[in-house]
Amino acid sequence: MSDATKVAAAFELASEQYQALGVDVQAALQRLAEISISVHCWQGDDVAGFEGDAGSLGDGLAVTGNYPGRARTADELRGDLELAYSLIPGKHRLNLHAIYGEFNGPVDRDEIDVEHFQGWIDWTGDRGIKLDFNPSYFSHPKASDGFTLAHRDAGIRQFWIDHGIACRKIAAAMGAAQSNACVNNFWVPDGFKDTPASRKAPRERLAASLDAIFAEDLPRDQTLDAVECKLFGIGSESYVVGSHEFYMGYAISRDKVLCLDAGHFHPTEVISDKISSALMYVPELLLHVSRGVRWDSDHVVTYNDELQAIMQEIVRGDYLSRVHIGLDFFDASINRVAAWAIGTRNALKALLAALLEPTETLQQLERDGDLTARLALMEEQKTMPLGAVWDHYCESMGVPVGAEWLEKVRQYETAVTSRRSQESVAG
Numbered sequence: 001m002s003d004a005t006k007v008a009a010a011f012e013l014a015s016e017q018y019q020a021l022g023v024d025v026q027a028a029l030q031r032l033a034e035i036s037i038s039v040h041c042w043q044g045d046d047v048a049g050f051e052g053d054a055g056s057l058g059d060g061l062a063v064t065g066n067y068p069g070r071a072r073t074a075d076e077l078r079g080d081l082e083l084a085y086s087l088i089p090g091k092h093r094l095n096l097h098a099i100y101g102e103f104n105g106p107v108d109r110d111e112i113d114v115e116h117f118q119g120w121i122d123w124t125g126d127r128g129i130k131l132d133f134n135p136s137y138f139s140h141p142k143a144s145d146g147f148t149l150a151h152r153d154a155g156i157r158q159f160w161i162d163h164g165i166a167c168r169k170i171a172a173a174m175g176a177a178q179s180n181a182c183v184n185n186f187w188v189p190d191g192f193k194d195t196p197a198s199r200k201a202p203r204e205r206l207a208a209s210l211d212a213i214f215a216e217d218l219p220r221d222q223t224l225d226a227v228e229c230k231l232f233g234i235g236s237e238s239y240v241v242g243s244h245e246f247y248m249g250y251a252i253s254r255d256k257v258l259c260l261d262a263g264h265f266h267p268t269e270v271i272s273d274k275i276s277s278a279l280m281y282v283p284e285l286l287l288h289v290s291r292g293v294r295w296d297s298d299h300v301v302t303y304n305d306e307l308q309a310i311m312q313e314i315v316r317g318d319y320l321s322r323v324h325i326g327l328d329f330f331d332a333s334i335n336r337v338a339a340w341a342i343g344t345r346n347a348l349k350a351l352l353a354a355l356l357e358p359t360e361t362l363q364q365l366e367r368d369g370d371l372t373a374r375l376a377l378m379e380e381q382k383t384m385p386l387g388a389v390w391d392h393y394c395e396s397m398g399v400p401v402g403a404e405w406l407e408k409v410r411q412y413e414t415a416v417t418s419r420r421s422q423e424s425v426a427g
């Protein structure tokens with residue numbers, strides 16, 4: 001039997017099994033094909049960006065590992081992304097940070113403009129890829145004491161306010177060019193390593209700075225502002241200004257998208273349990289699908305319980321139209337294109353598992369008070385033949401089945417990434 005015949009035969013048997021549970025496999029696959037995950041550009045170069053002094057990541061972020069071949073230019077990053085997209089079934093978005101502009105010389109963060117992102121707008125436009133965006137409040141001398149928008153110095157605050165305003169303008173231009181809203185996510189590292197004397201003052205300053213940035217109403221079909229909280233970070237172990245409560249309140253009161261990063265909470269706290277609560281009060285959510293490990297919030301997404309729970313929540317709550325699914329991890333200890341492929345394929349696989357669940361049956365059992373059957377069916381679901389449906393999906397979408405994609409990454413590594421030096425290059 002050829003590999004393709006094996007995939008087809010396994011899919012047929014799997015479909016019968018799902019059908020017996022009342023699950024429409026074709027409908028699930030159709031829904032999956034409509035979901036666009038926002039793939040983060042920063043996995044490709046260890047969050048270095050193209051400002052010219054690449055490699056000096058800091059101010060609340062750190063990437064560990066020294067795997068050779070990180071992208072040093074926009075063209076290299078685009079080449080790596082092209083390969084990554086070809087390994088992932090479906091049509092997905094690209095999430096850019098402001099430091100990834102093509103600057104051709106020194107341009108400070110408060111001066112960036114649409115022209116610096118025209119290369120990205122053209123490249124994604126040609127490929128039908130939609131863009132999302134992020135202001136970059138890190139790796140900059142004016143962020144080196146751990147404060148930006150909540151800084152005690154009004155001049156520094158103004159600099160970062162101007163950066164935020166510039167980024168909104170860029171995001172709106174991207175949204176207009178692609179006829180689809182560009183989600184513009186604000187994460188700021190501001191916080192104290194040690195116990196603050198005033199937790200209140202920086203929070204008041206952060207709210208005022210954000211209000212100044214968002215003062216102009218921009219069309220929501222061009223750009224959506226999102227705000228991202230964090231419990232603690234490197235150098236902000238004792239206090240983060242933009243805590244969950246801060247941004248939950250901010251998003252509700254200002255009608256903003258709330259970003260929940262899976263690695264930004266206490267290790268025993270999960271964002272899967274927050275989705276249905278938050279969506280009662282905010283219009284939309286952005287998720288940063290990530291994986292926290294001890295102090296680090298950014299390991300490559302694996303097919304673990306929380307990933308499955310996140311996707312189940314989105315599907316069970318019928319939230320697909322209100323949740324923007326983005327990725328946020330950066331690992332320099334493994335091949336970076338492989339990291340994208342592993343993390344994004346896992347996110348999609350977990351979505352497929354959620355779409356293949358007999359949700360209505362489970363919820364009816366719950367309404368009937370039959371919690372025994374609810375648990376029994378949920379457990380049976382775990383060993384249903386998801387892999388056979390996933391393999392069929394990959395094949396039908398023209399991307400490698402199983403671990404075949406790894407061979408493509410290896411070939412590219414030999415031909416392209418292993419030839420890159422660790423130095424940055426101009427461009």
Ligand SMILES: C[C@H](O)[C@H](O)[C@@H](O)C(=O)CO
Nearest residue numbers: 042134187261288297328
């Ligand atoms: C680079 C990202 O924007 C950043 O990771 C942010 O989203 C975050 O999660 C910081 O911990």
Ligand SMILES: [Mn+2]
Nearest residue numbers: 228261288328
């Ligand atoms: Mn994040």
